[in-house]
Amino acid sequence: MTIRALLSVLADGKFHSGQELGQHLGISRSAIWKHMRRLEEEGLEIYSVKGRGYRIPGGLDLLNLDLLNKSLSPALRQKLGDIDLQLNAASTNASAMQDCLRGNCHGNLYLAEQQSAGRGRRGRTWVSPFGRNLYFSLVWRFEQGVGALEGLSLVVGLALVQALEEMGLAGAQLKWPNDLLVNGRKLAGILLEINGETSGACQVVIGVGINVAMPYQQGEQIDQPWTDLTTEMRTESLSRNGVLAACLNQLVPLLIQFSEGGFVEFAQHWQEYNAHQGKSITLQVGDNEISGVCQGVDASGALLLDTGQGVQTYHGGEISIQRV
Structure with a gap:
């Protein structure tokens, strides 16, 4: 909690002295220094100026469960289970899969400010800088077995593109079977992982990564053309909590519809976005x-x-x- 409390103070992008931070958190200035070093090791840019203190350039838009819950419709929030928010996870999919092995996780949502081992399709690395993009996994239970899941990744993509359109994003398209593109550049990706029997009930971990405000330095590690919402929507004021809520408000109803009727009801609509x-x-x-x-x-x-x-x-x- 100390690191999260520290980040909450630094999120405003202003300078805060080590003494001020120590008093606020009830720890020593040397402990503050050690926490700052740890954050820098995890890739967070921190300015340190003698006599002024520490600041995070541009501030941080931290995920906030209170804000998220207020942005979700009450009926939809009831469809969700527990929400797990970590500062740093190997990957949200890995966290979700571990819990699925222990029992029923239907509706559980896993969030991370940063992933140390984020994954895309075919084992590719998903570049996951701290506090800049969205990395989340939603677990959904399907009773019909693995064979009934054809088209699921397409439905997830459709939900995401509709949510981002509602927020004002123009020109997003879908690349079969699991990417969102704008002008041929990758904006978001989907990774599904299944836990369960081939012919019986199964739990699907629906992993989503969305580039919201990708720092250029980290973006250079990506091995394909990419873009982010901040660039495409020409704004610096996007709320990651707002983007996440918009995606969930679209995604959950479509998952319910898919579980009842499969992909056939979505085929024509998906085609409208086919890149x-x-x-x-x-x-x-x-x-x-x-x-x-x-x-x-x-x-x-x-x-x-x-x-x-x-x-x-x-x-x-x-x-x-x-x-x-």
């Missing part, structure tokens, strides 16, 4: 590359690809654009 409709693409499936023209998705969420030998259906793989 690659009618484009020549290459689909990487294992060690194989299949080239063709994207024809959208079918009622199960599978990719439809015209390979020149008819339209083929694919349930997995990774899309890249063919370069002329």
